[in-house]
Amino acid sequence: MTPSPPSDKPAAQPKTAVRTVTVPEDRAGQRLDNFLLGQLKGAPRSLVYKLVRSGQVRVNGGRAKAERKLEGGDEVRIPPVSLTEVGEKVAPPSGFLKRMEAAIVFEDERLLVINKPTGVASHGGSGISHGAIETMRALRPYQSLELVHRLDRDTSGLLVMAKKRSALSELQALLREDSEEGTRGIEKRYLTLLVGRMPDGVMSVDAPLHIGLRQGGERHVQVHRDGKPSLSHFRVLERRGGHSYCEVRIETGRTHQIRVHAQHIGHPVAGDDKYGDPAVNKRLREQVGLKRLFLHAASLQFALDGGRTPYVLTAPLSDDLAEALDRLG
Numbered sequence: 492m493t494p495s496p497p498s499d500k501p502a503a504q505p506k507t508a509v510r511t512v513t514v515p516e517d518r519a520g521q522r523l524d525n526f527l528l529g530q531l532k533g534a535p536r537s538l539v540y541k542l543v544r545s546g547q548v549r550v551n552g553g554r555a556k557a558e559r560k561l562e563g564g565d566e567v568r569i570p571p572v573s574l575t576e577v578g579e580k581v582a583p584p585s586g587f588l589k590r591m592e593a594a595i596v597f598e599d600e601r602l603l604v605i606n607k608p609t610g611v612a613s614h615g616g617s618g619i620s621h622g623a624i625e626t627m628r629a630l631r632p633y634q635s636l637e638l639v640h641r642l643d644r645d646t647s648g649l650l651v652m653a654k655k656r657s658a659l660s661e662l663q664a665l666l667r668e669d670s671e672e673g674t675r676g677i678e679k680r681y682l683t684l685l686v687g688r689m690p691d692g693v694m695s696v697d698a699p700l701h702i703g704l705r706q707g708g709e710r711h712v713q714v715h716r717d718g719k720p721s722l723s724h725f726r727v728l729e730r731r732g733g734h735s736y737c738e739v740r741i742e743t744g745r746t747h748q749i750r751v752h753a754q755h756i757g758h759p760v761a762g763d764d765k766y767g768d769p770a771v772n773k774r775l776r777e778q779v780g781l782k783r784l785f786l787h788a789a790s791l792q793f794a795l796d797g798g799r800t801p802y803v804l805t806a807p808l809s810d811d812l813a814e815a816l817d818r819l820g
Contacts, residue, residue, distance in 0.1 A: 507572050516563035517656045524557040529635060530569055542570060583621040583629055591626045596806055601658040603627065603636060606806035607650040609783050613641040623650055640666060648788025649806045661795050666744065678792040681739040681749055682808060684785040685758040686771050689735035694725045696752040700745045712747040714755050721745045723752045732819035734761060749786060761785040779818035787812060
């Protein structure tokens with residue numbers, strides 16, 4: 492038999508099998524599109540909407556819209572999908588996986604909490620393949636994980652992920668409380684080194700923040716009367732080398748809030764290459780080896796189950812920041 496000539500056509504990509512998934516009780520109330528994104532890890536939203544619009548996705552045997560709120564026990568048919576469509580991604584490097592596994596500081600049946608290293612984004616995107624949430628999902632492939640909040644890429648410290656939708660919903664409600672006058676859903680404390688000598692006692696900064704875009708699409712936050720209400724409380728813990736090692740308690744969670752408030756009062760965060768003092772940053776880099784933003788999310792306090800189950804989470808200052816502080820004397 493004469494062998495067939497080699498084909499120039501690319502090999503067909505394997506497809507996932509059709510499957511029917513029963514919606515867990517703790518996912519009740521979740522939109523269909525968000526449920527599918529959780530089931531088809533890495534799939535672009537455009538693909539999910541295409542599958543729903545074309546009727547390939549069925550809920551309890553019938554067609555459904557992307558915004559449909561699911562109920563516990565619903566049967567969702569998920570059609571076969573090409574792995575290339577789902578966007579199969581290269582797994583995070585093994586060394587990075589081990590580093591992130593070691594960063595876990597707390598875990599129970601509802602929450603997983605890490606001490607996020609500096610330089611690690613909270614989630615992927617904009618050229619970042621492996622953010623903290625994607626990496627933890629790779630470490631826990633059979634566990635549903637959702638980000639409760641975010642930290643700036645350069646900020647280290649506590650990052651909370653929810654294993655159950657009920658915990659995610661309750662924590663997000665507590666975060667919304669933070670923006671309401673006279674309430675505090677989650678108490679958030681940071682450790683930071685501010686440039687120069689801050690006055691003794693607590694300095695409260697009540698200054699609205701507005702997010703603008705610079706050329707190239709980079710986010711830049713500034714104090715502006717039309718911004719969102721923002722409140723931070725700075726307290727000096729120690730004087731180090733003419734600078735101020737502080738604890739900061741924030742009552743709102745705006746983008747770059749501590750960094751912009753610190754700049755606003757004339758004491759920017761040490762090592763901040765966006766809102767800081769370049770000359771001081773250079774001096775600190777050369778003299779004490781501070782090569783990063785000195786901002787660390789050190790503690791979180793909140794209560795779940797309507798206030799009946801308290802959580803007190805802490806994350807120690809990273810070695811590089813502690814060593815820079817020691818060298819300041």
